[in-house]
Amino acid sequence: MIGSSWVYAIDENKLQENINMVFPKGLPVLLIKKAGEIYAISNKCAHMACTLAGGTLKDYTIKCPCHDWKFDIRTGEFQDAREIRIPVYEWKLSDGRIFIKIEEGKK
Numbered sequence: 001m002i003g004s005s006w007v008y009a010i011d012e013n014k015l016q017e018n019i020n021m022v023f024p025k026g027l028p029v030l031l032i033k034k035a036g037e038i039y040a041i042s043n044k045c046a047h048m049a050c051t052l053a054g055g056t057l058k059d060y061t062i063k064c065p066c067h068d069w070k071f072d073i074r075t076g077e078f079q080d081a082r083e084i085r086i087p088v089y090e091w092k093l094s095d096g097r098i099f100i101k102i103e104e105g106k107k
């Protein structure tokens with residue numbers, strides 16, 4: 001079935017500065033808290049699906065630990081070829097809890 005739903009990810013007060021791994025409905029998502037903002041992107045590299053959480057974050061760029069591909073955490077774009085991107089997710093805060101919008105039928 002195609003549709004979307006808001007899935008609980010983490011309590012806001014558990015969120016650390018920079019990289020947080022969450023698994024709403026089993027989906028690997030990174031919540032990145034930076035300068036008072038929160039960004040939600042896939043935790044799976046677009047190259048060979050390495051876990052981006054082990055990478056390094058510099059400004060708004062996360063570098064994959066496997067082969068150094070770099071992605072913009074605001075858009076999910078691969079820096080060397082902007083047509084390649086990892087998913088970014090909408091998120092919302094409700095009663096101190098962070099929810100992520102998951103599209104059903106899509107990973």
Ligand code: FES
Nearest residue numbers: 045047048064067
């Ligand atoms: S798997 Fe991320 S750069 Fe290769």
